[in-house]
Amino acid sequence: MTNKAPKPVLFIDRLTNTTTNKIEPNDLIPGRWILDLSEEAVFQNSVAASLYDFVIPDLSGKWNILNESGDRNEGVFSKSLIPEDLEVDSIRTIGDVLSQLIDSQSTWAEWVNIVPLVPELTEDVDLHSLEVEVRDNLGHLEMVCQNPRMHLHVEVERVIVSKAKRVPPQAVSYLASHTEDWDRPLIRGIMPKRILAEVRHDQFDIYENRVSARLVDNLISYLTLRIQKLRKLLKVFQDKEDYSSDIAGTYQRHQRISALWGESIDENEGKKKVEKSLHELEWLKYKLMGFLGAVLYKEVPRRTYVPRTLKNTNIFTNDQHYSHVAELWREWASTGADKVKSPKQYYDDVQGLYKGMNAFTMLLILRALETLNYTPDSTSERKEIFPGSEIQLINSGQFIRLQWSLNGTVSIRINDQKLNIVGLPIALGFCSNDQVSDILSRFDHLLEKSNSSENLILYLGENDSSKSLDVSTRYALHTVGNDPRYSNYKIACLPISPWEIASTERIVRALRWFLSNHIFLSYPLHVDVPNEILELANVKENLRWLLSDMEKSTVEIKIPPREYEWDQIGFDLLHEQFVNDCVEAEKRFKEIEENLKKAGRDRDLAKKKYVAIDELVRCKKNLKALKKVINELARVKERSVFFLQCPTCGTEANSINDFEPRGKDSFHCTCSSCSTFWSIQKCSNGHCYPTMLPSGDFFEVSEEIPGWVDRIYGGDILAVPGKKQDGSWGFVCPDCGEIN
Numbered sequence: 209m210t211n212k213a214p215k216p217v218l219f220i221d222r223l224t225n226t227t228t229n230k231i232e233p234n235d236l237i238p239g240r241w242i243l244d245l246s247e248e249a250v251f252q253n254s255v256a257a258s259l260y261d262f263v264i265p266d267l268s269g270k271w272n273i274l275n276e277s278g279d280r281n282e283g284v285f286s287k288s289l290i291p292e293d294l295e296v297d298s299i300r301t302i303g304d305v306l307s308q309l310i311d312s313q314s315t316w317a318e319w320v321n322i323v324p325l326v327p328e329l330t331e332d333v334d335l336h337s338l339e340v341e342v343r344d345n346l347g348h349l350e351m352v353c354q355n356p357r358m359h360l361h362v363e364v365e366r367v368i369v370s371k372a373k374r375v376p377p378q379a380v381s382y383l384a385s386h387t388e389d390w391d392r393p394l395i396r397g398i399m400p401k402r403i404l405a406e407v408r409h410d411q412f413d414i415y416e417n418r419v420s421a422r423l424v425d426n427l428i429s430y431l432t433l434r435i436q437k438l439r440k441l442l443k444v445f446q447d448k449e450d451y452s453s454d455i456a457g458t459y460q461r462h463q464r465i466s467a468l469w470g471e472s473i474d475e476n477e478g479k480k481k482v483e484k485s486l487h488e489l490e491w492l493k494y495k496l497m498g499f500l501g502a503v504l505y506k507e508v509p510r511r512t513y514v515p516r517t518l519k520n521t522n523i524f525t526n527d528q529h530y531s532h533v534a535e536l537w538r539e540w541a542s543t544g545a546d547k548v549k550s551p552k553q554y555y556d557d558v559q560g561l562y563k564g565m566n567a568f569t570m571l572l573i574l575r576a577l578e579t580l581n582y583t584p585d586s587t588s589e590r591k592e593i594f595p596g597s598e599i600q601l602i603n604s605g606q607f608i609r610l611q612w613s614l615n616g617t618v619s620i621r622i623n624d625q626k627l628n629i630v631g632l633p634i635a636l637g638f639c640s641n642d643q644v645s646d647i648l649s650r651f652d653h654l655l656e657k658s659n660s661s662e663n664l665i666l667y668l669g670e671n672d673s674s675k676s677l678d679v680s681t682r683y684a685l686h687t688v689g690n691d692p693r694y695s696n697y698k699i700a701c702l703p704i705s706p707w708e709i710a711s712t713e714r715i716v717r718a719l720r721w722f723l724s725n726h727i728f729l730s731y732p733l734h735v736d737v738p739n740e741i742l743e744l745a746n747v748k749e750n751l752r753w754l755l756s757d758m759e760k761s762t763v764e765i766k767i768p769p770r771e772y773e774w775d776q777i778g779f780d781l782l783h784e785q786f787v788n789d790c791v792e793a794e795k796r797f798k799e800i801e802e803n804l805k806k807a808g809r810d811r812d813l814a815k816k817k818y819v820a821i822d823e824l825v826r827c828k829k830n831l832k833a834l835k836k837v838i839n840e841l842a843r844v845k846e847r848s849v850f851f852l853q854c855p856t857c858g859t860e861a862n863s864i865n866d867f868e869p870r871g872k873d874s875f876h877c878t879c880s881s882c883s884t885f886w887s888i889q890k891c892s893n894g895h896c897y898p899t900m901l902p903s904g905d906f907f908e909v910s911e912e913i914p915g916w917v918d919r920i921y922g923g924d925i926l927a928v929p930g931k932k933q934d935g936s937w938g939f940v941c942p943d944c945g946e947i948n
Contacts, residue, residue: 464579
């Protein structure tokens with residue numbers, strides 16, 4: 209009996225959904241690869257791996273895969289792609305909240321009720337217990353650093369006679385045998401030049417002082433992270449103020465951001481608390497930094513290691529200052545110190561980070577679709593949302609399918625179009641220009657070659673995290689793929705972060721562009737209609753909104769019809785007529801069949817029978833075709849309402865006064881409520897593309913910098929606004945970049 213050869217470990221590329229047995233070094237991107245394992249045991253970074261685990265780095269940034277047969281795959285992750293600890297903690301925290309939703313089989317309503325910001329913000333604005341202890345006991349730590357306790361250490365050394373204070377008993381015998389230490393001989397003895405003496409040294413390097421020195425280091429590190437976190441939180445408050453006070457920007461965008469902020473924390477009270485806590489922590493850090501020049505800190509070696517568990521010594525127990533230092537150390541060890549993790553714990557934490565990024569991506573998508581007025585249909589209202597699930601959503605007759613695959617990617621389908629969305633926990637904003645360009649070029653080439661779908665990459669970062677990059681690279685990292693002026697990449701790429709309230713707005717803009725682009729460009733909606741039905745239906749009497757084409761056997765809806773216009777076609781009467789024709793044809797067929805049975809063989813009746821059968825088949829065929837046409841037209845009529853729905857405020861426009869067909873495949877519609885207009889424009893090169901403009905006026909922007917569209921318009925825009933050479937504003941063609 210022969211043993212089966214072990215199968216190689218396969219890696220699934222989440223970008224293309226393809227597999228390979230080897231990852232090239234340049235393709236090693238955090239969050240891109242997952243494991244497709246066979247039944248045999250596989251170890252990643254010395255930890256047993258499971259199916260669909262991510263390929264992750266260990267503490268040193270390396271990774272390795274080992275199977276039972278000894279085959280090994282290994283590599284090194286670029287450290288510049290690894291996000292900073294604060295971003296990692298925020299994703300892991302919100303990921304824990306979302307994993308509870310997955311475990312509890314939550315539905316759409318429960319998911320969209322989660323605010324896509326760092327959870328428990330109110331707990332971070334107040335001082336933590338360790339910080340209160342530091343503030344209360346800082347004076348004791350200062351006294352220890354400035355006036356430390358010392359041990360007296362006595363050593364016997366050869367010193368100049370003038371410096372000798374205490375002579376040990378062996379000094380005489382030593383001097384008698386070492387003539388080199390004599391100055392000169394005397395009649396009754398010798399005059400020494402050097403002599404053995406007891407020298408006392410103050411020893412600072414004692415256990416209690418080591419603890420104190422390392423406590424200063426540990427507290428400075430802890431406060432640095434806390435200050436960084438509070439500054440991020442303060443920036444969130446300031447961004448909210450900027451959004452609220454900014455003259456530019458749509459009213460609806462202001463309302464959405466205010467509503468989102470209101471769900472998480474009280475703005476005024478929260479900002480005051482953050483500013484107060486930040487001021488106190490910065491003062492504490494300033495004082496601790498001053499201790500670095502104290503006697504104790506200078507005398508204790510910098511590399512001295514102190515175990516986390518504190519020993520109880522007489523000094524720590526009885527000294528009035530050192531006892532408070534001991535309390536501070538214990539508080540830091542229990543609340544502020546990083547926990548030492550085993551390889552298994554670290555492995556699970558990183559896997560949780562990557563899965564948390566997937567869940568956060570899904571949360572933003574769900575919130576964005578809700579903003580765009582998509583809701584689950586009757587079959588999906590109570591469906592659980594989890595990796596591997598699929599739901600159907602509807603908005604004004606337009607159906608889309610939302611799928612969350614097992615590998616964590618999200619796809620949205622509308623008709624025959626598909627958008628793939630991949631969330632990657634990588635810090636592209638902190639990479640070099642060359643590194644970002646190389647990554648985007650590889651992504652672009654790979655996705656263009658492997659599939660025909662549109663693709664959106666979401667990476668971990670904030671709007672201003674890429675300021676060190678050049679302008680063209682920054683634009684490539686802040687695009688939904690519809691502005692070819694600054695970037696040649698076709699892939700859409702946007703930053704997201706639980707620390708930024710504008711993350712949802714970016715996803716709204718990206719999804720609005722994908723969905724509305726395909727819906728608008730389907731104008732005019734058409735239905736295949738047999739000529740027999742075209743001739744009988746009152747199409748010619750409804751030329752205002754219908755256009756028939758006898759050659760192509762189609763009907764086009766140029767203008768979404770009003771109810772009375774729909775009724776004028778007379779489908780009910782036509783259906784009744786077709787039913788009567790079928791009844792009459794079947795009646796004639798049965799009469800001929802009865803007569804044929806009575807008469808026996810009759811050539812004329814037999815011919816009439818075949819004619820009656822053909823007529824009956826024709827009538828039934830027409831009736832079936834009519835039913836299909838009625839259903840298709842009703843469905844298209846329902847879809848056409850989307851062209852009347854204001855994308856800004858949701859008001860339905862009047863198809864007579866507000867909707868205007870322009871040419872064969874263009875239209876222009878204006879909202880009477882908020883003055884927003886939306887349309888299909890055509891550039892001089894013949895490219896059609898959808899546009900919308902809130903309030904009907906462009907907002908004046910002094911400088912077009914990467915991310916300005918999200919800042920000003922948020923999700924309330926389709927084609928990107930751009931300035932023409934004459935200084936006026938227009939819309940950028942997503943195909944050629946021409947501004948009209």
